[in-house]
Amino acid sequence: MSLKLSRRDFLKLTGVGVGTATLSQLGFEGTAAAAEPARIEYAREVSTICPYCSGGCGAICYVKGGEITSLEGDPDHPINEGGLCSKGSSMFNMRYEYDGLGNRQYNSSRLTEVLYRAPNSSDWEVKSWDWALSEIAKRVKATRDATFELTDDKGVTVNRTTALAHLGSAALDNEENYLLVKMQRALGLINLDHHARL
Amino acid sequence: MDHRYLDPSQVNELQLPGIVDDLEKMAVRILGPQAEWTSRLLKPAADDDANELDRVLIAGNQLTSLTQPDIELPSYRQMVDQIADLIRINSPARPQVQDLVPPGLPVDEPGFLSRILNRDPGIPFLPQMVCSLALIPWYTAFAHGLTSRANLGLWTGGQCPVCGQPPLMGMLRPDDGARILECWLCRAQWGFPRLQCPSCGTSDQERLRLFTFTGDDAHRVHICDECGRYLKVVDARLMGREPVLALEDAATMSHDSAALREGLIPFGRSPFLQVPLS
Numbered sequence: 283m284s285l286k287l288s289r290r291d292f293l294k295l296t297g298v299g300v301g302t303a304t305l306s307q308l309g310f311e312g313t314a315a316a317a318e319p320a321r322i323e324y325a326r327e328v329s330t331i332c333p334y335c336s337g338g339c340g341a342i343c344y345v346k347g348g349e350i351t352s353l354e355g356d357p358d359h360p361i362n363e364g365g366l367c368s369k370g371s372s373m374f375n376m377r378y379e380y381d382g383l384g385n386r387q388y389n390s391s392r393l394t395e396v397l398y399r400a401p402n403s404s405d406w407e408v409k410s411w412d413w414a415l416s417e418i419a420k421r422v423k424a425t426r427d428a429t430f431e432l433t434d435d436k437g438v439t440v441n442r443t444t445a446l447a448h449l450g451s452a453a454l455d456n457e458e459n460y461l462l463v464k465m466q467r468a469l470g471l472i473n474l475d476h477h478a479r480l
Numbered sequence: 481m482d483h484r485y486l487d488p489s490q491v492n493e494l495q496l497p498g499i500v501d502d503l504e505k506m507a508v509r510i511l512g513p514q515a516e517w518t519s520r521l522l523k524p525a526a527d528d529d530a531n532e533l534d535r536v537l538i539a540g541n542q543l544t545s546l547t548q549p550d551i552e553l554p555s556y557r558q559m560v561d562q563i564a565d566l567i568r569i570n571s572p573a574r575p576q577v578q579d580l581v582p583p584g585l586p587v588d589e590p591g592f593l594s595r596i597l598n599r600d601p602g603i604p605f606l607p608q609m610v611c612s613l614a615l616i617p618w619y620t621a622f623a624h625g626l627t628s629r630a631n632l633g634l635w636t637g638g639q640c641p642v643c644g645q646p647p648l649m650g651m652l653r654p655d656d657g658a659r660i661l662e663c664w665l666c667r668a669q670w671g672f673p674r675l676q677c678p679s680c681g682t683s684d685q686e687r688l689r690l691f692t693f694t695g696d697d698a699h700r701v702h703i704c705d706e707c708g709r710y711l712k713v714v715d716a717r718l719m720g721r722e723p724v725l726a727l728e729d730a731a732t733m734s735h736d737s738a739a740l741r742e743g744l745i746p747f748g749r750s751p752f753l754q755v756p757l758s
Contacts, residue, residue: 357658364656
């Protein structure tokens with residue numbers, strides 16, 4: 283598909299139709315010598331929410347060819363009205379980084395698989411998600427069973443464990459947080475917090 | 481994928497017509513007399529109830545539904561002649577006055593102004609352009625008196641909250657990047673969300689896109705594939721100065737060409753551009 287636009291095309295487009303008065307009647311025709319090439323670049327603006335804290339600031343990503351080219355605060359978002367903090371401004375770097383020559387590439391520090399460091403080990407091992415989830419479940423159950431208190435030292439029923447804690451995330455929505463709190467309370471956890479408070 | 485959405489690998493060459501500089505110079509020369517007439521027409525603020533103005537806006541009606549500008553036709557005729565003269569002098573082809581203001585043009589007749597505002601196809605392009613440009617000072621002065629009291633932030637429409645006309649262009653505000661639209665007629669400015677089409681109101685981001693020319697990120701064309709309309713927008717953050725949209729419009733005719741070439745219809749109204757409306 284060609285987007286070459288000739289002078290004739292331009293004049294047709296600026297009038298109601300061929301034969302009617304247009305800007306060309308005023309002499310605004312241009313010349314071939316004055317014409318200069320231009321390249322059209324298409325992009326989209328896509329809104330997103332900053333994942334860092336519980337503020338939930340809005341951002342607009344510029345997307346060209348499926349890749350983010352830049353990012354800015356969403357001026358129409360009621361929370362941040364176009365502003366972004368230093369962490370939010372760095373959202374772009376969650377996905378990309380620049381090499382020494384200024385070329386953009388995917389952020390090499392971004393984790394894309396489960397890494398596990400065993401107790402007393404200095405090395406990370408790549409594990410599967412199934413292994414990780416199963417291991418977490420086993421350890422949570424073992425810890426809970428070993429530390430669960432039915433009553434406190436005065437005999438009051440407490441049904442709790444103080445050996446486990448849960449840290450939430452700003453990337454979770456209301457419904458996910460509701461379910462998480464329900465689950466942790468059912469397990470007997472009493473130490474629940476949120477990473478944005480750190 | 482929409483058939484009009486090009487893959488970035490399909491970046492194409494476009495030949496810019498060489499008219500832009502000349503047209504912008506002419507627009508500059510028109511701007512001066514327009515500003516002089518506007519300042520002459522400014523009146524002390526009327527005693528309209530500001531709350532009443534706000535109620536009109538909240539109801540979704542433009543302010544001209546409440547009050548209308550007072551246009552003296554003999555003065556308007558003077559302005560028409562002055563604009564025509566400016567265009568004649570500053571146009572490379574030096575057209576005849578009768579091409580710009582035909583002898584039978586009923587400028588003095590009641591009802592003529594509404595024909596101009598409604599883009600009566602019976603009025604040829606050049607007289608339409610001259611009469612539109614001549615009308616701007618009256619509406620600008622009129623809007624100045626109202627916008628100082630009305631809260632245009634209450635307006636949620638894509639058309640002008642003062643006179644109901646389409647915008648000339650948009651601008652991304654230097655402070656925060658919010659999109660501000662400016663009326664082609666009364667120069668009133670109002671905010672409209674970036675990720676919403678001011679023509680059909682869609683917020684479907686899959687249907688909204690934009691294009692720029694390589695090397696010029698300051699001028700962009702916002703496109704809605706839902707209604708097939710486009711709006712030129714200047715990113716004032718990249719301009720380093722407050723843009724004068726009446727000049728930016730003239731300077732970005734090439735963007736109109738590219739958008740029209742794609743089959744898009746302008747949502748904005750430029751006095752320098754006349755295309756079939758559908």
